Amino acid sequence: MRIATSQLYNRPASLMTQLSAEADRIQTQIATGKRIQTASDDPAAFLRLQGMKQQTADDGAWSANIGTAQGLLAQTDTTLDSVESQLQRALELATQAANGTLSDANRDAIAEELNAIRDALFGLSNTRDVRGQPLFGGATGDVAYVQAADGTISFAGTGEPSAIPIGEGTSIQGTVTGTRAFASGSSDMFAVLASFTAALEAGGDVKAAADAAMTGLNGALESVNLARASAGARAARLDLDAGRLVDAGEARESARTALEDTDITTAVTQLQKTLTILQATQASFTKLTSLSLFDYLR
Template identity: 35%
Template structure:
């Protein structure tokens, strides 16, 4: 069977083109460090890479959400620590006011101190976060949580809980409504402080039973605050655990992706050398064959 000169050129050129494409692909693999450059290189592995990459991206977002949650809860806990210190000071002051030998002037001084404590407590209750949102107003973050009244303070927020998806099956509240903190546990600390101020400003020794009842309310406020802080602390500990799980999961995803798409440089270098040698031989052969004519055989 005769092979025409055109066919000879076409087959030789196609062979060289295929070899050149193989060399270029291997060079690109070495340059990128990736075995899979296009899905057609390995459709099954490419599909798996896409699936694992998406899972890793979601896991990364959970990690970012946990950072946000940790920051928010840390700010809440720090503020509640200040509230705790203030209430302990109030308790100590109230105990000193139970001394029956105090004069009206001394009780008035104590009342002034408690009034200052009340102002400070309202300030803590209306704390804002870094974005300027009121932390203890529930969903009503643009509204101060409390406004002072003649009998104490009125809550202006709601019971909304701001939830963040911190893992695939876990949504976590990153706030605590102010009403739960300052008016929960069977007491209203603003009302208690206002009553204490009014009681101690009134001339004459206060009714011991009344003063004792208000002192007990301060204890209830401290106990309630302790429960709230325990809840916040528990959530922060859970976030630490979830961070550990998330980090391990991310490592597994990275290892899986590496196994699917990372290039074996040693094998790739050997393959490239072989491909270049084959290409060079094919080119030389093509040049020799294409240079032949009928006169070579006469």
């Protein structure tokens, strides 16, 4: 039997190269804490991890959008609360006017305060959101409400607020339009206040005008309350969606850890085993190469 000299070296040299590479790989796993460095380490797990990373990125985008929508709804509720306070004060003034005989000074004082309330409501209706857009403006328009030369205030927007995507195929509106929040027709808060103020400024018996104002203001308050309830319901839904994303993220992180992270105890044991075999192979190779071919064949 003829034994090629190359065989004496190639086989153990190849084994030592493999063992050295394996030791390096395990040491890298221990140092980085990651079991999988490249796709070749575990192709199936690598593909799953790539999918998890994409899902994490997607959920991050949904979470950011949810945060934006929550901020808009919180701002909507706060602003509507201020509107409600102004309307309640106007209702108190209308009740006061309907329940007694007013002097000219009383009428002038109430009219002046109502004008201030109307101005405040006009400012609130044109509140801008955190993005710089009209909070109650609908889909388009630089402002939600405009005031004509004769003092008439009207809605300037069009359509519904743009929906914010919060999940695959799911979106939500972060606010409401002014026409929904502040009523329209006989309950248009701007028209109601303008009509009542005009009656006060005209003088005479204003009981009928006060009664009409009370009806209109109650209608406007009802619209504001409905708008706040709608915003509150959407905010509660967003809280659930945000919680769902957190739960999904925690579950995904647990799965990722099981796939990707290094089990240090197991890795150290494998490293020690690999190094022991490598050292034994190196020792054997050194002894082998110190023999002459004659000694080897003998």
